[in-house]
Amino acid sequence: MIFTDIIFYTLATILLFAAIRVITTRNPVVAALHLVLAFFTAAGIWLLLEAEFLAIALVLVYVGAVMVLFLFVVMMLDINLDKLREGFWDYLPMAGIIGLLMAVEMVMVLGGKFFISAKMPPKPADYSNTAELGRVLYSDYLLPFELASVVLLVAIVAAIVLTLRDRKESKSMNAADQVLVKKADRLRIISMPSEQMPAEPISTRSAEQTNELVNKHVNKETK
Amino acid sequence: MQWLANIFGNWWPAVQLTSWTLIKIVAIVLPLLIAIAYLTLAERKVIGYMQVRIGPNRVGYFGLLQPLADGLKLLFKEIIIPSASSKALFLIGPVLAIAPAFAAWAVIPFDGTKVLANIDAGLLYILAMTSVAVYGVIIAGWASNSKYAFLGSMRSAAQIVSYEIAMGFALVGVLMCANSLNLGKIVMGQAGGFWHWYFIPLFPLFIVYFISAVAETNRAPFDVAEGESEIVAGFHVEYSGMAFAIFFLAEYANIWLVCALAATMFLGGWLSPVPFLPDHILWFLAKMCFLVFFFLWFRATFPRYRYDQIMRLGWKIFIPITLVWIIFVGGMMQTQWGYLFH
Numbered sequence: 001m002i003f004t005d006i007i008f009y010t011l012a013t014i015l016l017f018a019a020i021r022v023i024t025t026r027n028p029v030v031a032a033l034h035l036v037l038a039f040f041t042a043a044g045i046w047l048l049l050e051a052e053f054l055a056i057a058l059v060l061v062y063v064g065a066v067m068v069l070f071l072f073v074v075m076m077l078d079i080n081l082d083k084l085r086e087g088f089w090d091y092l093p094m095a096g097i098i099g100l101l102m103a104v105e106m107v108m109v110l111g112g113k114f115f116i117s118a119k120m121p122p123k124p125a126d127y128s129n130t131a132e133l134g135r136v137l138y139s140d141y142l143l144p145f146e147l148a149s150v151v152l153l154v155a156i157v158a159a160i161v162l163t164l165r166d167r168k169e170s171k172s173m174n175a176a177d178q179v180l181v182k183k184a185d186r187l188r189i190i191s192m193p194s195e196q197m198p199a200e201p202i203s204t205r206s207a208e209q210t211n212e213l214v215n216k217h218v219n220k221e222t223k
Numbered sequence: 224m225q226w227l228a229n230i231f232g233n234w235w236p237a238v239q240l241t242s243w244t245l246i247k248i249v250a251i252v253l254p255l256l257i258a259i260a261y262l263t264l265a266e267r268k269v270i271g272y273m274q275v276r277i278g279p280n281r282v283g284y285f286g287l288l289q290p291l292a293d294g295l296k297l298l299f300k301e302i303i304i305p306s307a308s309s310k311a312l313f314l315i316g317p318v319l320a321i322a323p324a325f326a327a328w329a330v331i332p333f334d335g336t337k338v339l340a341n342i343d344a345g346l347l348y349i350l351a352m353t354s355v356a357v358y359g360v361i362i363a364g365w366a367s368n369s370k371y372a373f374l375g376s377m378r379s380a381a382q383i384v385s386y387e388i389a390m391g392f393a394l395v396g397v398l399m400c401a402n403s404l405n406l407g408k409i410v411m412g413q414a415g416g417f418w419h420w421y422f423i424p425l426f427p428l429f430i431v432y433f434i435s436a437v438a439e440t441n442r443a444p445f446d447v448a449e450g451e452s453e454i455v456a457g458f459h460v461e462y463s464g465m466a467f468a469i470f471f472l473a474e475y476a477n478i479w480l481v482c483a484l485a486a487t488m489f490l491g492g493w494l495s496p497v498p499f500l501p502d503h504i505l506w507f508l509a510k511m512c513f514l515v516f517f518f519l520w521f522r523a524t525f526p527r528y529r530y531d532q533i534m535r536l537g538w539k540i541f542i543p544i545t546l547v548w549i550i551f552v553g554g555m556m557q558t559q560w561g562y563l564f565h
Contacts, residue, residue, distance in 0.1 A: 003234075030309075052342065059354075064387075065384065068358070068380060071365075072381075
């Protein structure tokens with residue numbers, strides 16, 4: 001057993017634990033957080049396989065963006081667990097068949113000839129996975145790459161168009177108009193003659209009178 | 224050393240590697256912690272002088288022991304855990320807020336040779352780590368089981384996720400110029416005096432990056448996550464003692480981090496601005512301090528943005544600016560003036 005093996009088994013244990021907790025925990029937010037942990041440890045295992053670009057992309061895209069939005073939604077939900085569990089036994093046979101099918105497919109793929117091949121020769125230390133991936137992606141596979149990005153763009157636009165409801169009674173303000181407001185739009189300066197001062201000030205108490213009052217007060221205190 | 228090697232036998236190289244890496248990590252994190260502590264003092268002093276006050280001046284000369292006194296005070300305070308909160312997550316929240324801010328320092332080059340992990344995907348790693356930082360705020364807000372905390376964390380999460388996009392696009396311009404994701408190579412691409420630094424050809428991106436960085440760290444004028452006047456300190460309203468202090472440390476650690484990144488990406492890292500002075504790590508520190516000063520200056524100057532205008536600024540102004548400038552830079556690289564952008 002070497003150093004990397006220990007790291008692998010540690011990460012694999014955490015990954016399995018997190019994955020099981022995702023489906024067994026009762027609280028949906030805790031489940032989503034365990035999914036985050038599972039993604040994170042999976043990224044660690046990919047790093048062990050020298051796929052640093054994919055590992056970091058996994059953290060960046062799934063942990064940093066997708067799961068944040070996911071948590072956002074899950075936190076707002078008011079989930080009634082009893083209602084969710086209602087049809088458990090009705091769904092069980094169907095779910096069991098699908099689960100079995102997926103397991104068989106995975107065994108077939110992992111047992112296939114593409115996965116039996118001997119270990120990949122270790123790459124030299126200065127080999128850059130990231131640069132290599134970028135080169136291949138933007139030269140040999142340029143067309144599929146661009147097609148995939150166009151499909152994604154269409155999906156984004158479609159999602160917005162499908163969910164956008166322009167409410168007529170909405171009283172939201174146009175921020176751009178607000179920002180462009182000038183002083184002249186809101187403020188009017190008009191000239192007015194100044195008012196006359198009253199002939200005599202209301203308070204005519206002199207300094208001596210004030211002192212007298214204070215002294216009287218102090219004397220009362222000392223008595 | 225030999226007897227240690229005998230004890231561990233075959234494991235010796237692994238043990239040696241691990242302990243050596245740990246020493247390096249401590250050598251980065253310790254000065255960082257001190258810098259964070261003294262940034263709190265610098266902030267109070269700078270804002271004090273800007274408002275014609277003196278600022279803290281009682282604990283030690285010029286208040287130099289103030290951060291230690293504050294830390295000690297918070298350390299001895301009780302951490303109150305609300306009975307209706309989700310206890311484990313309540314305590315994990317602050318940890319998740321501060322850990323990414325430290326982890327990102329692994330790839331930052333201090334010098335031509337001084338870097339903990341000289342990896343090729345360095346810039347991606349930084350983006351990944353800064354995007355993880357939002358979990359601390361979300362979890363803290365949710366676990367507190369309080370409406371103010373929850374509102375604060377929702378605001379903050381939406382804000383951080385949106386400004387991350389503008390920030391990421393601004394950095395795309397840098398990697399186009401540098402032809403690399405490795406931070407050390409990005410700095411070396413700017414060698415030869417300050418007129419080679421990337422902030423000149425990428426000036427709009429530099430401005431967008433810096434303002435996004437202010438928003439990303441939840442600092443004034445974008446500090447609606449705290450919004451004392453409306454949601455009483457937002458996501459950390461239920462925290463006390465050291466758990467509260469950790470959130471503050473995370474905020475200041477993030478300020479140092481984004482300034483270190485700006486210095487590396489746009490201001491030539493450890494390179495000296497003029498050819499006749501030698502390159503040194505001190506240049507890097509000086510550039511960082513220069514940028515950090517702007518954060519303090521902003522806080523003393525600008526009133527808080529309204530929440531919908533923050534979102535508008537991020538999505539409708541910054542992201543289009545970065546997209547246009549990236550296309551412009553890409554186009555210019557194909558012309559005879561391409562050398563200006565390398």
